[in-house]
Amino acid sequence: MKLSRKLLIGAGVIGIGLITGGVGFVCAPAAAAAIGATGLLGTCATTGTALSTLSGVALANGSLAALGGGALSVGGAGLTGGTAVVATTTGATGTAAATYFATKL
Numbered sequence: 001m002k003l004s005r006k007l008l009i010g011a012g013v014i015g016i017g018l019i020t021g022g023v024g025f026v027c028a029p030a031a032a033a034a035i036g037a038t039g040l041l042g043t044c045a046t047t048g049t050a051l052s053t054l055s056g057v058a059l060a061n062g063s064l065a066a067l068g069g070g071a072l073s074v075g076g077a078g079l080t081g082g083t084a085v086v087a088t089t090t091g092a093t094g095t096a097a098a099t100y101f102a103t104k105l
Contacts, residue, residue: 009102009105010102012098012102013095013098013099013102014095016094016095016097016098017091017092017094017095017098018091019094020090020091020093020094020095021087021088021090021091021094022087022091023090024086024087024088024089024090024091025083025086025087027086027090028064028082028083028086028087029060029061029064029083030060031086032060032063032064032066032067032082032086033059033060033063035063035067036051036052036054036059036060036062036063036066037051037052037059037063038052039051039052041062041063041066041067042066044062044065044066046065046070046071046073046074047062049062051063051066061079063082064078064079064082064083064086065078065079065081065082066082067081067082067085067086068080068081068082068083068084068085069081
């Protein structure tokens with residue numbers, strides 16, 4: 001009986017990690033834009049424009065590219081890399097939180 005309970009808890013932890021990673025993937029442009037608007041990401045590597053002066057799609061795309069190590073044209077991973085960074089971070093955070101609370105059961 002103990003083994004099945006542990007398996008259920010483990011499956012729940014994995015499920016929460018997948019869900020939070022998926023949410024991070026969907027919300028990556030908004031999250032990156034919020035970070036970029038604060039000025040934490042500095043300037044856009046390809047244009048030299050401060051990300052905090054941009055708005056809308058330009059802010060979201062520039063911020064995602066900055067999180068991804070720069071645009072593809074300058075050797076970074078671009079928007080895809082930035083989205084992966086946000087999704088991985090949220091998934092790992094969700095998994096860590098679920099693991100912590102699962103150990104309290």
